[in-house]
Each structure stands twice: as structure tokens, then as C-alpha cells.
Amino acid sequence: MSSNSSFTSVHQDLPLEQKLAVGGSTCDCYRVRLYGKLHFLKQLKPSLRTHPQYAAALQKEFETGFLLDHPHLVRYVSRTDDGVLMEYIDGETLDEFVRQHPDYLKKRRHADRFLRQLLSVVGYLHDHQIVHLDLKPANIMITRVGQDVKLIDLGFCYTDAYTDTMGRTDKYAAPEQKDGSSLVDARTDIYALGRILQTLPCARYYNKVIKRCTAQDPAKRFQTTDDILRKIRQTTLSRRIILSAIIISAVLLLAFLVFFRPQAPAEAPSVSIVTSSPSRPDTTAAPSSPSTSVGGPSSTTPSSPSTSVGSPSSTSPSPSPSISQPVSVAPTSSSPSSSRSISDADLEKRLKTVITPVFQRVMGSLSDSTWNNHTQMMFNDRSIPLLEQCGDAVRKLWRDLSKKYDIDERSYYRMYSRVLTTMENNLYDRMLKNGRSPQ
Numbered sequence: 001m002s003s004n005s006s007f008t009s010v011h012q013d014l015p016l017e018q019k020l021a022v023g024g025s026t027c028d029c030y031r032v033r034l035y036g037k038l039h040f041l042k043q044l045k046p047s048l049r050t051h052p053q054y055a056a057a058l059q060k061e062f063e064t065g066f067l068l069d070h071p072h073l074v075r076y077v078s079r080t081d082d083g084v085l086m087e088y089i090d091g092e093t094l095d096e097f098v099r100q101h102p103d104y105l106k107k108r109r110h111a112d113r114f115l116r117q118l119l120s121v122v123g124y125l126h127d128h129q130i131v132h133l134d135l136k137p138a139n140i141m142i143t144r145v146g147q148d149v150k151l152i153d154l155g156f157c158y159t160d161a162y163t164d165t166m167g168r169t170d171k172y173a174a175p176e177q178k179d180g181s182s183l184v185d186a187r188t189d190i191y192a193l194g195r196i197l198q199t200l201p202c203a204r205y206y207n208k209v210i211k212r213c214t215a216q217d218p219a220k221r222f223q224t225t226d227d228i229l230r231k232i233r234q235t236t237l238s239r240r241i242i243l244s245a246i247i248i249s250a251v252l253l254l255a256f257l258v259f260f261r262p263q264a265p266a267e268a269p270s271v272s273i274v275t276s277s278p279s280r281p282d283t284t285a286a287p288s289s290p291s292t293s294v295g296g297p298s299s300t301t302p303s304s305p306s307t308s309v310g311s312p313s314s315t316s317p318s319p320s321p322s323i324s325q326p327v328s329v330a331p332t333s334s335s336p337s338s339s340r341s342i343s344d345a346d347l348e349k350r351l352k353t354v355i356t357p358v359f360q361r362v363m364g365s366l367s368d369s370t371w372n373n374h375t376q377m378m379f380n381d382r383s384i385p386l387l388e389q390c391g392d393a394v395r396k397l398w399r400d401l402s403k404k405y406d407i408d409e410r411s412y413y414r415m416y417s418r419v420l421t422t423m424e425n426n427l428y429d430r431m432l433k434n435g436r437s438p439q
Contacts, residue, residue: 043083072121095137111202117149123225135192187218370435
């Protein structure tokens with residue numbers, strides 16, 4: 001392969017199938033077919049092909065990209081006599097994709113997947129001492145099948161061998177990149193990532209991430225893409241725990257309303273009171289035969305209430321009634337005293353007992369791995385099934401413990417989040433340590 005910085009020494013004819021509406025002011029881009037396979041050809045415009053600066057930039061892009069291999073980075077195939085040949089990506093730039101599919105990134109799972117892939121490829125460049133320096137929606141492709149990320153255009157990148165960069169896109173460029181106040185590094189790309197997120201429909205999901213990414217002072221930003229990934233994992237875990245707690249609370253409330261509805265108060269028992277005084281006469285009763293007074297003459301008079309011998313003549317009731325049945329009062333139920341508290345240490349031990357087998361089953365195979373691009377993708381992809389399987393075990397433990405202990409549900413799930421996050425961080429640290437250990 002010639003190291004000549006000019007692309008004009010020999011013109012190699014390729015079957016230019018279609019000119020594409022990309023490339024900007026310096027390059028023309030074509031879709032070409034070689035041996036039945038589509039490729040992407042990037043050529044300097046004819047007026048710039050003899051310009052040393054632009055020729056060197058295109059050569060830098062090829063020499064840098066040709067050594068890289070990542071599933072979310074465009075693959076550089078070869079250098080032609082007047083351009084660079086790359087794999088063809090059947091898709092759209094990110095800005096065009098958002099215009100055509102405005103609701104796609106509004107779904108949190110799609111947004112998280114997009115961001116994990118983008119952070120993965122940018123982190124891969126940083127691991128190889130490459131700073132992209134031109135991250136923007138126009139340089140991020142979304143494939144038509146699968147909606148996967150493909151990062152393109154390394155023309156402005158900074159590497160150990162190519163320290164001079166030719167340009168930037170001011171809308172996404174970090175302050176130190178614009179004014180040259182400090183050297184560019186990985187945090188310069190992290191600033192651009194925050195600016196990209198600001199333009200997307202999913203921006204509301206990542207307000208805290210965006211704020212930290214776009215800090216004016218590089219020291220206040222996330223220092224690596226791994227830091228951003230870790231923050232997203234913690235947010236996702238917290239969101240799932242809160243959602244699970246809400247669902248569980250709603251189910252428990254519904255169960256309480258169904259099975260423990262307050263009963264209507266029972267009717268009080270009837271009380272019969274019998275007195276020795278005669279009943280008050282019924283004024284509506286029909287006249288009766290006259291009554292005869294003891295020792296008195298016989299006379300015919302209007303009917304009057306008959307009285308029993310020995311009873312008082314007053315019609316008021318006796319002051320000392322006789323009760324035939326006592327009044328019964330239902331006993332007051334006392335609160336159960338069987339519930340008791342559980343210490344934080346005991347709760348953490350029980351949570352570890354149910355989480356550890358699930359964690360070993362899902363993530364255990366990574367314990368002896370080193371942290372690289374491949375294992376990073378495995379680590380991230382296994383996070384969701386880990387949460388789902390841990391969630392089942394933890395909810396079952398909650399049902400058992402809540403029957404025996406007086407335990408706060410919010411504190412329980414906060415402890416669960418801390419235990420699981422600690423396990424993930426310990427695994428991450430172990431994988432990093434494996435990479436630093438002598439083989």
C-alpha cells in the first residue's frame with residue numbers, strides 16, 4: 001500500500017452505482033458494487049485532490065479506521081487511488097432517522113439501547129487512544145434493519161500519530177475544542193454526546209446525564225463512557241425498583257380492600273323491661289264494663305282503667321324496673337403483637353442469599369474475563385435479564401418477610417438496590433483488575 005499522501009497518482013475506475021447526498025463540502029460519496037457486494041466510496045472533490053491538507057486528512061481517516069474493528073463502527077476496506085472504500089451501511093443518519101421515525105426514541109427501552117451502543121463504540125475509540133472530535137447526528141448512522149448504531153467519519157479524529165485536527169462542528173464542539181484552552185481528550189467527545197442527547201426526543205430521560213456531560217469545566221464532566229453507562233444502569237435499576245414497589249403496593253392495597261373490608265356494626269341485643277305498674281290506658285280503646293271498688297256501692301260509671309289489688313293508683317311506672325335479659329357488649333379486639341422488626345444486617349444477609357445464586361447464574365461467567373469491548377457488551381446485555389430474574393426472587397422474599405416482620409417496603413427495596421449495585425460494581429472492578437494483571 002502506497003504511503004503517498006496524494007490520491008491523484010493513478011485513477012482507478014470503479015463502477016459508480018449511485019451518487020449519495022452525503023459528503024459535505026470536501027468529499028463526494030458513492031454507492032459502488034464490487035463482486036456483487038455493495039460498498040461506500042468516499043472521494044475528495046476534484047478541486048481538492050491535490051490539496052496536501054485534505055489528502056492527508058483522508059489518508060489519516062483510512063489508516064486510523066483500517067486498524068479498528070467494532071460492530072458499531074463503519075469498517076474501512078481499502079484505499080483506492082483517489083478515495084477510501086468502506087462497507088456500505090443501509091440506513092439513515094441519526095437526524096434523518098428522527099425525522100422519519102419521531103416516536104422511536106421516545107420509548108425508553110429504544111433510547112437506552114441506542115445510547116448503550118453509541119457509548120460502546122465511542123468508548124472503544126477512547127480505549128485505542130482515539131478521540132473522534134466530530135460527534136454529531138450526521139456522523140451517526142442507524143441501520144434500516146435492527147436500528148443499530150454505526151459511527152462514521154474519522155476525518156477529524158485525534159490519535160497518537162495524528163495530533164493535528166482540521167475542523168469541528170461548533171454546535172457540538174466542547175469549549176476547549178473551540179478556544180484551544182486545553183488539550184482535547186475523551187471528555188471532549190463526552191461533551192458532544194451530551195449535546196447530541198439534547199437534540200433527541202429522549203432528552204427528558206437523561207437530564208442529569210446531559211447536565212454533567214455538558215459541563216463547561218472538563219473536570220466536572222463524566223471522565224469516561226463507562227461512568228455514563230454505570231449511571232444509566234443505576235437509573236434503570238432504580239426505575240425498575242420503584243415501578244415494582246408501586247405495583248406491589250397497588251396489589252396489596254387491592255387485596256386489603258377485597259379481603260379486609262370493615263364489617264357493618266352488629267345490632268345491639270334487645271332489652272326487655274318489665275315493671276309492676278299497670279300500662280297506661282289506651283285512649284282509643286272501646287268502653288268496657290264498669291269495675292267495682294272494694295267496699296263501695298254498686299254504681300254505673302264510664303269505663304276506667306282497672307287496677308289490681310295492692311297496686312298503686314298512679315299511672316307512672318315504678319322507679320325500680322326489673323330487667324329480664326342483660327345487655328351484652330362485644331369485646332374490643334386488640335392489635336396483634338406478633339410482628340417484630342428486623343435489623344439492616346439481617347435484611348441484607350437475606351437479600352444476598354436470594355440474589356447471589358441469580359447473579360452467579362447470569363453474570364458469573366464474566367468473573368474471570370477482562371474488561372474489553374466484547375465483555376463490555378456482554379455485561380450490558382445481561383443487565384436486563386439480571387434485573388428481571390432478581391426481581392422475581394426479591395418479590396417472593398418480600399412476601400415472606402412482610403408476614404413475619406414489621407418492615408418498611410421502601411427501605412426493603414432501597415436495600416435491594418444497594419446490594420445488587422454493589423455486586424455489579426465488584427464484578428466490574430474485578431474484570432478491570434483481570435485486564436491489568438500479568439497474563
